[in-house]
Each structure stands twice: as structure tokens, then as C-alpha cells.
Amino acid sequence: MQSGPATFASDYLELRTTTFGGRSFFAIWDIKPGTRIHSSEAPFAHVVYKDYRREVCAQCFAYSASDHIPPIVGASRTWNVKWSREGAATAWFCNETCKEVWQRDEASSLLIEVDAILTKSRMTTRKKFKSPQEEVNFKAVLPSFEAGDKTTNQAVIDQAWATAEALVASKANLALYCSTLHLEDMEFEIARLIASAIVHRYSDDRIDRSEPSQAIPRKPWSQFLDLQKNELRSVQTRPYMLSAYLRTYVFLCNALPRHFQPYVNTVREVLARDTGNSFGIWDGDRRDEMMGWGIWVSASYFNHSCTPSVQKVRQGRVLHLETTREIQAGEELCISYIETDLPVAERRRELEESWFFTCRCYRCEKDSSPQ
Numbered sequence: 001m002q003s004g005p006a007t008f009a010s011d012y013l014e015l016r017t018t019t020f021g022g023r024s025f026f027a028i029w030d031i032k033p034g035t036r037i038h039s040s041e042a043p044f045a046h047v048v049y050k051d052y053r054r055e056v057c058a059q060c061f062a063y064s065a066s067d068h069i070p071p072i073v074g075a076s077r078t079w080n081v082k083w084s085r086e087g088a089a090t091a092w093f094c095n096e097t098c099k100e101v102w103q104r105d106e107a108s109s110l111l112i113e114v115d116a117i118l119t120k121s122r123m124t125t126r127k128k129f130k131s132p133q134e135e136v137n138f139k140a141v142l143p144s145f146e147a148g149d150k151t152t153n154q155a156v157i158d159q160a161w162a163t164a165e166a167l168v169a170s171k172a173n174l175a176l177y178c179s180t181l182h183l184e185d186m187e188f189e190i191a192r193l194i195a196s197a198i199v200h201r202y203s204d205d206r207i208d209r210s211e212p213s214q215a216i217p218r219k220p221w222s223q224f225l226d227l228q229k230n231e232l233r234s235v236q237t238r239p240y241m242l243s244a245y246l247r248t249y250v251f252l253c254n255a256l257p258r259h260f261q262p263y264v265n266t267v268r269e270v271l272a273r274d275t276g277n278s279f280g281i282w283d284g285d286r287r288d289e290m291m292g293w294g295i296w297v298s299a300s301y302f303n304h305s306c307t308p309s310v311q312k313v314r315q316g317r318v319l320h321l322e323t324t325r326e327i328q329a330g331e332e333l334c335i336s337y338i339e340t341d342l343p344v345a346e347r348r349r350e351l352e353e354s355w356f357f358t359c360r361c362y363r364c365e366k367d368s369s370p371q
């Protein structure tokens with residue numbers, strides 16, 4: 001049995017190593033349905049898509065259009081409590097209390113300043129190529145990978161990162177490369193997600209040196225690094241994402257202010273764990289719209305089952321995990337990563353393509369075994 005980090009301690013569950021799916025939570029006792037067995041306090045890293053920023057409360061992620069079905073035509077979908085400061089992006093809140101809670105955390109305003117810096121930097125890295133040859137030269141600087149590329153083993157991935165690291169080591173080459181770097185929308189959202197992890201690391205380091213009583217408890221970086229890495233499997237499934245990751249890394253190295261530069265190793269470490277460990281930030285339980293995503297570290301230890309016994313309930317920033325049926329002591333406690341009302345072949349395909357593993361849950365094993 002592998003014991004989990006101390007802060008994951010719960011009256012109901014313990015972390016053990018399974019024979020088929022890494023670590024997983026198991027029930028210590030019999031548990032009644034509807035029991036809240038774990039709460040993951042806040043995401044270590046998160047991003048709300050830029051397009052949703054005015055409609056999603058920056059503190060509790062409440063969606064302004066959630067209560068209107070169908071949406072009221074002409075009604076404002078934007079929250080009207082705002083926070084703004086020169087040199088920072090604007091943050092929107094569902095009420096004054098959320099704004100106050102948000103303001104108490106130094107990382108919040110740092111993050112929104114970084115957001116403004118990244119947005120500005122993205123604008124200035126959109127220059128046109130002066131000639132077709134300049135475009136050819138630009139494309140040759142970083143390796144690029146296409147869908148279906150079969151060459152992406154670990155050595156190729158490491159070499160690709162080494163090329164990107166060599167580029168950022170030269171300030172002049174970095175600036176030149178970035179002058180025409182057109183970051184795609186999704187790459188920019190990934191950059192914003194990573195920036196949130198960098199800000200949390202930076203801010204944690206500052207809090208550690210200050211008055212302990214003022215420290216806001218966080219999931220530290222070392223706990224994040226303990227999460228399962230999925231770099232190889234995810235890049236082999238979607239090789240083109242490696243090109244996107246390298247561009248995002250280079251963009252961040254160019255855009256981030258100097259005091260965040262010591263944290264640039266965060267980029268690859270977060271990317272290696274983001275796939276396979278993150279949760280969507282959804283518009284309530286109906287899951288009509290995904291407004292962003294985040295990594296709630298302790299909740300990432302729940303394995304998947306196509307007959308789950310646990311459901312996620314997000315309340316503000318907190319992700320609660322609650323049992324949906326009677327559980328016996330010693331049972332594995334699983335959530336579901338996908339829609340389970342599908343035939344086994346489709347369930348397994350979705351988990352392989354989007355979560356990069358072959359499901360070995362009891363139901364899949366039973367459904368796929370010869371009768």
C-alpha cells in the first residue's frame with residue numbers, strides 16, 4: 001500500500017496501489033450513500049476561457065447565464081461587480097463577498113496582472129513575416145509534429161524540449177522568434193493555465209518567508225509533482241500537441257516578467273500532468289458548457305470506473321466527492337471520467353483517446369470478455 005500525502009487524510013478513504021491502474025482511493029469503512037468522503041479545496045492551476053471572463057465569477061466560477069433556461073433575450077450575461085487596476089486585466093464577480101474573498105489572496109491580483117501581460121505580449125508577437133523565406137526559417141526553429149506521427153518516443157520528446165530550451169537560452173533569438181509567433185487561441189488558454197501555476201508557486205514562496213499566520217494554505221508544488229505524468233502517452237496519441245506545448249513554453253519564456261523566470265520549469269511539469277488529471281469547470285450539474293478547466297490535486301487520485309460509486313459536486317472553488325450508493329469497507333472508490341451510457345468499445349475508445357489509458361474497470365473487463 002502506498003500512503004498518500006498527509007493532507008489527503010480522510011476519515012473515509014486511503015490511497016493504495018492497484019494492480020491495473022496506479023494509485024487509487026479505497027474505503028476504510030462501510031459508507032452510506034450521499035456521504036461527502038473528500039473535499040479538494042481549490043485548483044492548483046486553473047483557467048477560465050477568455051471568452052467567458054465577464055460571465056464567470058473569478059472567485060466561485062458561478063456562471064451568470066446558468067439560471068436562465070432558455071436564456072433571457074437581451075438580458076446582460078455579464079456579472080456587474082468588477083475589480084480593475086491599471087496594468088491588470090479586469091476581474092468580474094457574482095457578488096461583493098466573492099470579490100472580498102478573492103482580494104484577500106495575493107495570488108489573485110498577481111494572476112490578473114500576468115493575464116494582462118500575456119494578452120499584450122500575444123498582440124505584439126503577431127507581426128507578419130517580411131518574406132516567405134522568413135516564414136520558412138521561423139518554422140524550422142522548433143520541431144513540428146503532425147497527427148498520426150509515429151516518431152514520438154521519449155527520446156524524441158526530450159530532444160524537442162531541448163531544442164526549445166536552447167532557443168529560450170538566447171534572449172536575442174527568443175525575441176526574434178517570438179516577434180512572429182502567432183499563438184493559437186487554445187495555446188493561449190494553455191499559457192494562461194500554466195501562468196496560474198507559476199503565480200501560485202511564486203506566491204507560495206513569498207508566503208513561506210512571511211508571517212506564518214498570514215499564510216493561506218495551498219496544495220504545494222511537491223504534491224502537484226506527485227501526480228501521475230502522462231506526457232508520453234498523451235503526445236503519442238496527439239503528436240501535434242507537442243508542437244503546441246513548445247510554442248506555449250517559448251511564448252511564456254518571452255512574455256513573463258523576470259521575477260517569474262525561475263519558475264519556467266513549471267511549464268513542462270504542468271503539461272505532463274494536465275492531460276489525464278484535470279477537471280472541466282462546468283456550468284453547474286447540467287454540464288451544458290465547459291467554461292475552463294483546472295487541476296484539483298487530491299481529487300486527481302480518484303480512478304475511473306464505468307460503474308462509478310462517487311460523484312463530483314463543485315461548490316465554488318471546492319470540489320466535493322460524494323458517494324452515490326452503499327460502499328463496503330475495502331472497496332475502490334471511483335468517479336467516472338466519461339459518459340458511461342455507451343457500449344464497451346466506445347467507452348474504451350474515448351478513455352484511450354481523451355484520457356490515454358485502457359479501462360480495466362470491472363464492467364469493461366466483463367463486457368469485453370468472451371461469454
Ligand SMILES: C[S@@+](CC[C@H](N)C(=O)[O-])C[C@H]1O[C@@H](n2cnc3c(N)ncnc32)[C@H](O)[C@@H]1O
Pocket residue numbers: 020021022023024227228230276277300301302303304305355356357358359360361
Ligand atoms: C486521474 S489519474 C488517477 C490516479 C492514478 N491512478 C495515479 O496513480 O495517480 C488517471 C490514471 O489512473 C489510471 N486509471 C484510472 N482509472 C483506470 C481504469 N479504470 N483502468 C485502468 N487504469 C485506470 C490510468 O493510468 C489513468 O491515466
